[in-house]
Amino acid sequence: MVEMGVVLGSGGHTYEMIQILKQIKNSNILFNFFYSHNDNLSKIKTENELVNYQKNFFVIPRCRNVGDSYSLSFIKFIFSFLYCIFLTYKMKNMKVIMVNGPGVCVPLVYSLIFRKYIFLKNIKIVYIESICRVYSLSLSAKLLYYFADLFVVFSEHLKKKYKKAKYYGYFF
Numbered sequence: 185m186v187e188m189g190v191v192l193g194s195g196g197h198t199y200e201m202i203q204i205l206k207q208i209k210n211s212n213i214l215f216n217f218f219y220s221h222n223d224n225l226s227k228i229k230t231e232n233e234l235v236n237y238q239k240n241f242f243v244i245p246r247c248r249n250v251g252d253s254y255s256l257s258f259i260k261f262i263f264s265f266l267y268c269i270f271l272t273y274k275m276k277n278m279k280v281i282m283v284n285g286p287g288v289c290v291p292l293v294y295s296l297i298f299r300k301y302i303f304l305k306n307i308k309i310v311y312i313e314s315i316c317r318v319y320s321l322s323l324s325a326k327l328l329y330y331f332a333d334l335f336v337v338f339s340e341h342l343k344k345k346y347k348k349a350k351y352y353g354y355f356f
Contacts, residue, residue, distance in 0.1 A: 185212055185213070185214050185238075185277070186212060186213050186214070186277070186279060186280075187213075187214045187215075187216055187275060187277040187278040187279065188213050188214070188215055188216065188278065188279070188280045188281075188282065189215075189216045189217075189218060189272075189275070189278050189280065189281035189282065189292075189296075190205065190215055190216070190217050190218070190281075190282050190283075191217075191218045191219070191281070191282075191283040191284075191286060191288060191289040191292060191293075192217055192218065192219040192223070192226035192227070192230060192286070193219075193220070193223070193226065193284070193285070193286020193287070193288055193289065194220070194223045194225070194226060194286065195286075196314065196315075196316065197226075197284055197285060197286040197314065198225075198226040198229055198230065199229070200284050200312075200314060200315060201282075201284050202229065202230060202233045202234065204282075204284070204312065205234060205237070206233075206234075210236070210237050210238070213237075213238065214238045214239070214240065214277075215234075215237055215238065215239040215240070216239075216240050216242060216275060216278060217230055217239055217240065217241045217242065218241075218242050218243075218244050218288070218289075218292055219241065219242075219243060219244070219288070220243070220244060220245075220246040220286075220288045221243045221244070221245055221246060222246060223246075223288075227241050242271060244264060244267065244268055244271065244288060244291070244292055245260070245263060245264045245267055246260070246264070246287075246288055247260040247261040247263070247264040247265075247287070247288070247290070247291050248260060248261070248287055261290075261291055264288075264291035264292075265291040265294055265295055265298075266295075267291075268291050268292045268294075268295035268296075269295040269298060269299065271295075272292070272295055272296060272299060273299065273303075278307060279306065279307060279308060280307065280308045280309075280310060281293060281296055281307060281308070281309055281310065282310040282312065283309075283310070283311055283312070283324075283328070284311070284312045284313065284314055285311075285312075285313060285314045285317075285322045285324045285325055286324065287323070287324055289324060289328075290324055290327055290328065293309060293328055293331065296309065297309070297331050308333040308334070309328070309331055309332045309333050309334075310332065310333065310334045310336070311325060311328050311329070311332040311334070311335045311336065312336045313325050313335075313336065313337045313338065313342065313349075314338075315338045315354070317337070317338075317339065317342065318338075318339040318341060318342070319339070319341055319342070320342075321342065321346070329346065329348065330348075332348070334350065335348050335349050335350065336349070336350050336351075336352065337349045337350070337351055338351070338353075338354060339351070
């Protein structure tokens with residue numbers, strides 16, 4: 185059985201991710217869903233929409249709330265990053281992480297990058313930029329662009345602007 189990590193985010197991020205996952209044949213995949221501690225709605229939506237999927241849910245700390253100062257956000261980021269290192273260390277069979285830009289994905293992906301290079305664990309990072317990003321990348325995308333093994337955009341403009349980006353059209 186293959187394990188695949190997926191980050192859920194508030195708002196449209198979870199909806200987009202669910203639509204993408206519905207395109208994947210899932211019979212031999214165990215999905216590890218990660219979501220922010222204050223975003224239980226994403227978990228509920230995923231449970232209701234992906235009924236026949238094998239899945240686990242993991243809560244991760246949010247590293248930034250609206251109105252937080254940069255210094256507080258940085259401290260929260262470090263805490264979230266360390267938490268994610270310990271959380272993912274036990275996931276020996278997770279070979280892929282798929283994210284689509286919620287801010288909560290950044291410390292998780294950085295922890296997997298740390299795991300990849302320090303513990304020499306092979307894990308592929310798939311970043312799918314949100315469908316609403318047509319002319320510029322989100323902050324999460326800018327922070328993770330160089331680390332992604334596959335970087336997908338839904339805009340031909342972004343594909344031309346970013347050499348590493350792949351454009352496959354709209355697949356949901």
